[in-house]
Amino acid sequence: MSAHDPYVHGHHESVVRSHARRTVENSAAYLIPFLTAGMRVLDVGSGPGTITVDLARRVQPGRVLGIDVEPLMAERATGLAESQGIGNVTFDTGSGYEIDSPDDTFDLVHAHQVLQHVSDPLRVMTEMLRVVKPGGIVAVRDAIYSGCSWYPDSTGLDSWHTTYLAAARFAHGDPDIGRRLRALALNAGGTIVASSASVWCYSAPEERESWGNTWAERATDSHFAVMALESGAARTDDLVVIARAWREWARDDAGWFEIPHGEVIARKERRV
Numbered sequence: 722m723s724a725h726d727p728y729v730h731g732h733h734e735s736v737v738r739s740h741a742r743r744t745v746e747n748s749a750a751y752l753i754p755f756l757t758a759g760m761r762v763l764d765v766g767s768g769p770g771t772i773t774v775d776l777a778r779r780v781q782p783g784r785v786l787g788i789d790v791e792p793l794m795a796e797r798a799t800g801l802a803e804s805q806g807i808g809n810v811t812f813d814t815g816s817g818y819e820i821d822s823p824d825d826t827f828d829l830v831h832a833h834q835v836l837q838h839v840s841d842p843l844r845v846m847t848e849m850l851r852v853v854k855p856g857g858i859v860a861v862r863d864a865i866y867s868g869c870s871w872y873p874d875s876t877g878l879d880s881w882h883t884t885y886l887a888a889a890r891f892a893h894g895d896p897d898i899g900r901r902l903r904a905l906a907l908n909a910g911g912t913i914v915a916s917s918a919s920v921w922c923y924s925a926p927e928e929r930e931s932w933g934n935t936w937a938e939r940a941t942d943s944h945f946a947v948m949a950l951e952s953g954a955a956r957t958d959d960l961v962v963i964a965r966a967w968r969e970w971a972r973d974d975a976g977w978f979e980i981p982h983g984e985v986i987a988r989k990e991r992r993v
Contacts, residue, residue, distance in 0.1 A: 726839050729892040731944020732791055739935045740768045745775040748833055751917050751984045752860045759783045760828040765817045765849060766790075766835035770798025770810075776831065777802070777810035783828075788815030817845040820852050828857045836905070837863050840893035846909040855991040859911060861984070862919075866896035868981040873973060877966020881940065884954045884963065888945060891952035899983030911987030922979045932978065933971025940964040 730736045745753065749772060756776070760783040764773040767787030777785040787810065789795050795812040802810050815821055817835060830849040836842040849859045866886060871878055889896040898905075903916040923932040939945050940963040949955040955963070970976045 726894070727892045727944075727948070728791075728838055729889045729894060729945055729948050730939065731947070732793065733939065733943035735935050735938035736943050737769050737794075737797070739931070739939075741771050742931065743768075743771050743833070745772060745779065747921070748772055749776075749831065749860070749862060751862065751915070751919065752831065752986070753779075755829070755858060755860070755914075755986065756780055761826070762786070763788070763820070763822070763827045763830045763849075763852065765820070765830065765832040765845070766838075767798055767812060768794050770794070770801045770812060772831075772833055773798060773812070774802050774805060774807050774810055777807050781809055783809065785810040786822075787812045788817075788820070790814065790816050817848060820848050822852045824851055825854045826852045828854055829860065830857070831860045833862050834864060836861060836902070837866075837889070837896055837898045838892070838894045842895070842898060842901075842905055843908055846905045846911075850909050850911055850987070850989050853989045855989055857989055858914060859906065859987045859989070861902050861906070861987075862982050863899040863902060864896065865899040865981045865983060868897075869979065871970070871976075871978040873970075873975060875966050875970060877962050878970060880955070880959060881936070881963045881966065884949050884959070885945070887954035888948035888952050891954070892948050899981065902983045902985040906985050906987035909987075910989075912990055914986040914988050915984075916986075917984045918981060919984060920979045920981050922977070924977045926974070929971045929973075929976045929978075933967045933976070937964040937967040937971070940967060 760780040762785040764787040767773040773787035798812040
């Protein structure tokens with residue numbers, strides 16, 4: 722979210738390709754009952770824009786703005802919206818630490834897998850509440866990486882798990898922040914509307930191929946590899962072993978993998 726928060730994944734094509742599979746249905750289903758036509762929405766950390774464009778489609782004729790600290794992501798997301806003919810969404814460069822919008826601007830402010838990557842998540846949550854209208858909602862979903870589970874057992878994936886947790890913390894983040902979202906929303910001054918949990922699960926052949934082979938690339942070629950090496954959590958040969966383990970898992974028809982997520986919807990109270 723800023724130059725002081727190095728993004729543990731980076732923007733290697735393998736990372737962007739994985740993120741581009743995200744939709745409202747598979748990554749923000751908890752939010753669907755709260756979406757209404759005509760809403761004005763802000764998506765913080767919009768990345769390649771697939772969730773953002775999906776939100777725009779669902780709230781038409783409302784307007785949606787997606788912001789991301791990486792200019793190339795804003796450009797890519799703009800291209801996605803244009804290719805799908807979605808005209809009620811725009812993308813810009815911006816940070817959740819300092820949202821370039823007045824107080825009380827949006828009906829909904831959303832962030833998916835953003836707070837785990839920032840060193841001051843309370844500041845971001847507070848800023849999100851600042852720009853939402855009184856009576857509007859902030860919706861956040863984020864991972865709990867310590868709770869990841871997989872089958873079959875694999876020393877290579879054990880190594881990936883340990884290395885990822887260490888690298889994410891080295892990058893000033895909290896890979897388990899999903900369990901703290903309710904507390905963050907309360908501390909930021911929000912009123913809890915709902916708090917819940919859901920998982921991503923990869924088991925079908927096409928899911929294993931996408932998730933496993935993507936992580937095999939990320940293990941050696943993305944910024945994750947840089948963070949893993951700089952943190953001392955892994956050596957180059959360890960990353961090669963991790964990549965091999967992901968490819969083996971992807972080929973195994975018994976393969977199964979899940980990541981739990983915490984979710985919270987918080988309302989900004991109307992002024993008396």
